[in-house]
Amino acid sequence: MHRTQRLLAALALVLALGAAAACGKEGSPPVKGPQPDALPKYRIASAFQLPDSATWRKAKNRGRLIVGAKEDQPYMGEKDPATGRYSGFDIEIAKMMAASLGFDPASIEFRTIASANRETALQNGQIDYYVGTYTINDNRKKLVGFAGPYYMAGQSLLVRADENDISGPRDLDGKRVCSAAGSTPYQRIEKDYPEADLVAYDTYSVCVDNLLTYQVDAVTTDDTILMGYAAKVPDELKVVGRPFSQEPYGIGVPRDDNALRFALDDALAAHERNGDWKKAYDATLGLSGVPAPRPPAIDRYPAS
Numbered sequence: 454m455h456r457t458q459r460l461l462a463a464l465a466l467v468l469a470l471g472a473a474a475a476c477g478k479e480g481s482p483p484v485k486g487p488q489p490d491a492l493p494k495y496r497i498a499s500a501f502q503l504p505d506s507a508t509w510r511k512a513k514n515r516g517r518l519i520v521g522a523k524e525d526q527p528y529m530g531e532k533d534p535a536t537g538r539y540s541g542f543d544i545e546i547a548k549m550m551a552a553s554l555g556f557d558p559a560s561i562e563f564r565t566i567a568s569a570n571r572e573t574a575l576q577n578g579q580i581d582y583y584v585g586t587y588t589i590n591d592n593r594k595k596l597v598g599f600a601g602p603y604y605m606a607g608q609s610l611l612v613r614a615d616e617n618d619i620s621g622p623r624d625l626d627g628k629r630v631c632s633a634a635g636s637t638p639y640q641r642i643e644k645d646y647p648e649a650d651l652v653a654y655d656t657y658s659v660c661v662d663n664l665l666t667y668q669v670d671a672v673t674t675d676d677t678i679l680m681g682y683a684a685k686v687p688d689e690l691k692v693v694g695r696p697f698s699q700e701p702y703g704i705g706v707p708r709d710d711n712a713l714r715f716a717l718d719d720a721l722a723a724h725e726r727n728g729d730w731k732k733a734y735d736a737t738l739g740l741s742g743v744p745a746p747r748p749p750a751i752d753r754y755p756a757s
Contacts, residue, residue, distance in 0.1 A: 489540075493732040495548055495724075501555030505712035508581050509554060518556050520547045521566035521574055521583035521705070527681030528737045530585050532565065539563045542677075543702075545733035546603055546721075547584040550704065553720030572596040575707050582717070583705035586677055589752070598710060599703035600717035603730070605749040607696025608638050609676035611683060613664060614691050619671055621694035625649035628670040631660035638674045641698065657682075665689060675700060680741035692743055701749060711756040718751050 503509040512518045522539055524532035530543040548558035566574045571587060574580045575597045586606065589599045610630075612619050619628065626648035632639040634653035642649055652669055654660055660672040661682055672679065676696050683690045704721075706714050724730050725748045734745040 488736075491736045492545065493729050493736070495552035495558055495729060497552045497557055498555045501553070503554065503712055503716055506710050506716065508578075508707055508710045508713050509716075511578070512554075512556070512581050517560040517562055518551050518554070518581050519562045519564060519579070520551070521571065521580035521585060522547065522563045523585040524565040526586060526678060528684045528740060529677050529681060532563075540737070542604070542734060542737040543584045543586065545737060546704070547582075549724045549729055549733070550582065550584075550600075550717055550720050553723065554716065571705055575705055578707070581706075582713070586675065586702055587705050588700045589703040593705075594708075594754075596708060598706040598708045598714045599752075600706060600714050601703035601721060601751060602701035602749045603704065603721050604677070604702040605696075605746070606675050606677050606700040606702055608641060608673060608698040608700075609679055609696045610693050611661070611664065611672040611679040611690055612670065612693055613667075614687075614689050616670070616691075616693075619693060622646050622649075622673075622697050625671065629668070630671045630673055631663055631669040632673045633657055633660070636674065642673060661690070676743075677702075677738065680738050680743055683741040683743075684738070687740070687742055692741060701752075708757075715753065718753050721748075721751055 522543060523530035524539065526541065529541040530539060531541050532539050544563070547561060547563070551558045551561050564580055566580065566583060566585070571583050571585070572593065575583060588606070589602055593599070610619060610622065618624060622642070622645070625642070625646050627650065629650045629652055630642055631652045631654065632642060634655060639651065639653055642651055652663070657672065657674055657678065660669065663669045664672050676692060679692045683692050704717050706717065730748055731745045739745055
């Protein structure tokens with residue numbers, strides 16, 4: 454009876470989630486973000502100067518940073534519609550960077566920027582930098598610059614908490630696996646694991662609904678999205694196995710502002726060394742039960 458009650462409660466929550474954004478899918482889950490008192494505080498660099506960065510000078514003159522983010526990704530970048538407060542691991546990365554650049558993180562003006570508009574927003578100066586599950590790749594480097602990566606994401610699997618037979622993609626033969634129609638994760642399962650019984654819906658929230666009601670055996674997309682769902686209902690869901698693709702998340706900056714890019718690389722390295730990175734992870738994505746991984750090596754690629 455207690456199990457049934459927990460399942461119904463979990464299902465009600467997931468039905469309210471809407472679609473989480475991943476691989477081009479956008480949605481609007483409800484807000485149940487990290488608790489503010491559990492988040493680390495970041496020391497603001499005093500007397501910091503970066504005169505070679507046009508972006509930094511512009512922000513200094515206005516008195517605050519404008520940062521692009523997502524608002525619909527649980528425990529990564531999520532906006533409370535009632536308060537306007539953003540929370541999640543990406544948001545904490547943005548705050549760390551602000552402190553290292555000499556700005557009070559509380560003064561950041563976050564702007565929700567859709568995936569398709571990230572490059573344009575950076576190119577047009579609408580935002581100073583962007584932190585929102587932004588995968589670094591060579592094509593994007595032709596349009597914008599990247600600091601980092603600060604996290605190595607990858608496709609993974611979400612299963613029910615009582616599932617013991619699935620620990621990775623090789624266990625999917627004959628299993629019903631759900632993903633978003635047309636998404637990269639769907640295509641990867643279809644190509645690399647053809648023995649899986651693949652099911653597609655328009656949103657991941659429907660997949661999670663079907664997982665909780667035993668209609669499918671697993672849901673697959675980027676591990677960050679799955680970890681967010683698991684963090685919402687940790688008694689019912691868990692992420693299993695190692696990611697089976699690589700998606701290095703970086704901080705997007707204007708392409709020609711190498712001074713800002715290198716300063717953010719330095720800031721990331723410093724916050725990884727002093728423990729801020731892990732504290733931020735533990736207070737956000739870590740609520741899914743997945744231990745903090747080792748941060749990926751920072752790619753200080755040369756100025757073009």
